[in-house]
């Protein structure tokens with residue numbers, strides 16, 4: 001298998017937190033990249049540079065600091081537009097995170113467009129962020145939610161999707177890559193089916209944006225939600241992409257400064273895109289930091305990242321499969337070669353929180369619980385799972401240490417249960 005050293009231009013020392021752990025003497029083994037990624041020094045330095053050298057509000061001041069801040073902020077928008085191959089910068093709306101992006105689509109598009117008895121098609125593997133906003137719209141507009149199930153391999157059940165997609169479906173809202181099962185959904189095929197029924201498609205790209213190339217035009221989707229912190233960028237910044245013609249038609253979600261053209265005592269008119277959807281002072285440092293993160297990822301190359309992560313995922317699965325009583329949920333890399341570089345599992349008779357706690361005491365960070373996917377866990381009849389998630393910084397040695405400690409932890413818990 002390849003090592004991180006074989007990846008062009010990537011060095012673990014770019015990530016201070018992975019090199020030095022201020023919490024303990026030992027280096028941390030961070031295997032929770034699906035929850036949030038660590039940040040390279042380039043991103044930290046860019047945020048520092050903004051606050052030291054050109055901190056100012058954007059689109060407002062007539063002074064040079066504001067001009068520089070605005071230029072960098074708008075360059076960030078442009079870089080994101082290129083990253084997802086959007087038609088125009090105006091199609092990128094900055095939000096706090098992917099959750100806010102989905103809420104924006106739900107409130108501005110959903111509440112405006114959906115009528116009584118319209119249907120919204122989701123899947124049982126969705127993150128709560130792509131369920132709860134639609135529940136709220138459905139309750140308000142008297143619409144119906146339907147959920148596509150999963151097949152025996154833990155992939156989206158395509159036949160179920162076909163049977164639930166009808167003329168009443170107005171939106172199909174799905175994740176691209178599951179943060180729990182790890183499967184990669186065939187979005188292009190789904191979009192073709194959805195279009196035939198006249199439905200729009202929203203893609204939750206939280207778990208794919210940092211791991212594979214994504215082209216909104218090629219996929220034929222209508223909305224995309226992304227979070228900066230999962231892309232080696234800062235927290236507090238995410239984005240919604242949608243087509244200009246959709247964004248121009250729907251009303252804004254938040255009201256306030258920056259999003260208006262004219263304000264009268266009783267009414268207001270809206271600013272041009274994208275500002276119509278960006279009320280108040282935006283997350284300037286965070287957007288600029290995200291642009292630096294995207295440059296960093298582009299520098300390594302998404303094709304290189306995907307190739308490397310496929311190798312390390314195969315290795316992780318081989319190792320986990322050798323552990324008795326351990327069940328992985330989600331498809332193996334053989335069944336879904338584009339699956340995420342993560343593995344979610346449970347061990348019969350042992351609570352996943354106990355596994356995570358013991359590993360944490362040994363400097364290994366994994367996640368346990370329902371990973372914001374309660375409907376999926378209920379569907380599978382499991383309370384809680386453990387999840388180990390990697391990215392291009394993860395190496396084979398870290399996986400070996402994790403596996404060794406996991407085996408010891410399971411033996412210890414088995415003896416003491």
Ligand SMILES: Cc1ncc(COP(=O)(O)O)c(C=O)c1O
Nearest residue numbers: 097098099127129175179206227
């Ligand atoms: C698939 C998926 N969707 C949505 C989200 C929500 O992301 P955020 O909390 O950054 O809004 C996550 C975060 O874990 C996720 O994995």
